[in-house]
Amino acid sequence: MRKLATNLLNATAVILFISFFAFLSSCSNENNLGYFDAATAKIIGEINHPDVYAPNVPPPVKPNRGALKQIINMEVVEKVGRLADGVEYDFWTFSGTVPGQFIRIAEGDEVEFHLKNHPDNKFAHNIDLHAVTGPGGGAASSFTAPGHESIFSFKALNPGLYVYHCATAPVGMHIANGMYGLILVEPKEGLPEVDREYYIMQGDFYTAGKYGDRGLQAFSMQKALEENPDYVVFNGSVGSLTGDNSLQAEVGETIRLYVGNGGPNLVSSFHVIGEIFDKVYVEGGDMINNNVQTTIIPAGGAAIVEFKVDVPGEAILVDHSIFRAFNKGAIGKIHISGEENKAIYSGKLDDRIYQIEGGAIQVMPEVEKEPIIAGSLKEKITEGKIVYDNFCKACHQAGGKGFTGVYPPLANSSYFKGEPNKAISTIVNGLSGPIMVNGTEYNSAMPAQVLTDEEVSNVVTYILNDFDNGGGEVTPAQVKAQRK
Numbered sequence: 001m002r003k004l005a006t007n008l009l010n011a012t013a014v015i016l017f018i019s020f021f022a023f024l025s026s027c028s029n030e031n032n033l034g035y036f037d038a039a040t041a042k043i044i045g046e047i048n049h050p051d052v053y054a055p056n057v058p059p060p061v062k063p064n065r066g067a068l069k070q071i072i073n074m075e076v077v078e079k080v081g082r083l084a085d086g087v088e089y090d091f092w093t094f095s096g097t098v099p100g101q102f103i104r105i106a107e108g109d110e111v112e113f114h115l116k117n118h119p120d121n122k123f124a125h126n127i128d129l130h131a132v133t134g135p136g137g138g139a140a141s142s143f144t145a146p147g148h149e150s151i152f153s154f155k156a157l158n159p160g161l162y163v164y165h166c167a168t169a170p171v172g173m174h175i176a177n178g179m180y181g182l183i184l185v186e187p188k189e190g191l192p193e194v195d196r197e198y199y200i201m202q203g204d205f206y207t208a209g210k211y212g213d214r215g216l217q218a219f220s221m222q223k224a225l226e227e228n229p230d231y232v233v234f235n236g237s238v239g240s241l242t243g244d245n246s247l248q249a250e251v252g253e254t255i256r257l258y259v260g261n262g263g264p265n266l267v268s269s270f271h272v273i274g275e276i277f278d279k280v281y282v283e284g285g286d287m288i289n290n291n292v293q294t295t296i297i298p299a300g301g302a303a304i305v306e307f308k309v310d311v312p313g314e315a316i317l318v319d320h321s322i323f324r325a326f327n328k329g330a331i332g333k334i335h336i337s338g339e340e341n342k343a344i345y346s347g348k349l350d351d352r353i354y355q356i357e358g359g360a361i362q363v364m365p366e367v368e369k370e371p372i373i374a375g376s377l378k379e380k381i382t383e384g385k386i387v388y389d390n391f392c393k394a395c396h397q398a399g400g401k402g403f404t405g406v407y408p409p410l411a412n413s414s415y416f417k418g419e420p421n422k423a424i425s426t427i428v429n430g431l432s433g434p435i436m437v438n439g440t441e442y443n444s445a446m447p448a449q450v451l452t453d454e455e456v457s458n459v460v461t462y463i464l465n466d467f468d469n470g471g472g473e474v475t476p477a478q479v480k481a482q483r484k
């Protein structure tokens, strides 16, 4: 007992001693023990922060470069933009994009923030940066009417990856319309060097119509209250990180992703299919977790994830609440080029026949649809492509080239060329059993597609014309006649 008391006394003395030192050192920026106080760090220069938009980030902070004054200009713009193919939305944005520009500073930096509200905007806006120590994260000081500019300044005290967002009432609506972004406060010695860095931010959108309904979609307050989004997307739209917009990497590189979640409602189960996170800076803070499959990113939170890419192919970013990925848009891709490494991943070694008689056919869920009326042949082809991209491409692939032995090609197809009714019947009634297409046998099943007569007539017209099947035009009446 006495021994414990002595130990406690000793410990207290040590703590007092350390505190005394900390007090002394806080009087200067950095003392000979390397103690650094961001609050009093002396500003040694001034720069204009560059405007850099997702998926890119500004260059890293030079290690121990000293504290700088950073002038940041951000303009709020309310504008109609693309949410998905054929779907538009009236976004409210920081700097014209969702998410807003990436801000990258160092601890100890002083930020002079200029928030401008475009004169053509209809609403007042402000900004709450989670990296700010001060009331509302800057919200009250930055409240700005259209055609005005607010200026306030703050000192970056805590390193980490932070969300910023609009906090003007109704706050949920401003965030739901796209008003968020990320601010990275690097530790003064910088982050470890990596080969590539990207900026990704998830958000949920609530539209008056259903997923895929065409035209300009209004915000649905009811669905937002129910936390029932139609769209869950990365970087502001379906497809912002797929196809030509896919992120790029090369085998052997280490990739760092700055991942934020604007919400307003959903929590993201962020995962990259085909990769393991070597490192996760949990919740964007200092704690590093290693060897993680899926990391949770709260609404209004962020995480930094890092992984080395060892084999070529496509790594797929998803919210692993998986209907959000495959049915609401939360999907992105990293295209990895380079040499195969069969020791790490073999690829398919063999494909053998394994069959059970009378296997069950997968049935697609029913979806109610408003008819979309396309007039001219050109319009039908344009509408048909949208149907194809949304409902057929996942199996029949881009350009209708198919997938040998699994999904037959629709391009120059010997199965229905010259007989469009066979294509129509396949789509509306489904198809199973053996068929020959372009010299290859397919023995699989295609579920009947839940589409309107209009949609089927458009998609068949599209595949007749754009996939080298001899052209032609199909009418809704012709589709109706094929339904069993």
Ligand code: HEC
Residues within 6 Å of the ligand: 387, 388, 391, 392, 393, 394, 395, 396, 406, 407, 408, 409, 410, 413, 414, 415, 416, 422, 423, 424, 426, 427, 431, 432, 433, 434, 435, 437, 442, 443, 444, 445, 446, 447, 449, 459, 460, 463
């Ligand atoms: C879930 C995967 C899947 C989806 C989605 C799908 N198909 Fe198919 N499709 C198949 C399979 C598998 C077959 C072959 C069936 C068989 O072996 O009998 C097929 C066959 C066909 C055929 C006849 C064979 C040929 O190549 O000419 C046509 C035409 C066709 N599909 C069109 C479409 C269109 C148009 C859509 C979108 C509206 C669509 N499919 C959506 C899997 C799919």
Ligand SMILES: [Cu+2]
Residues within 6 Å of the ligand: 092, 124, 125, 126, 166, 167, 168, 174, 179
């Ligand atoms: Cu706002």
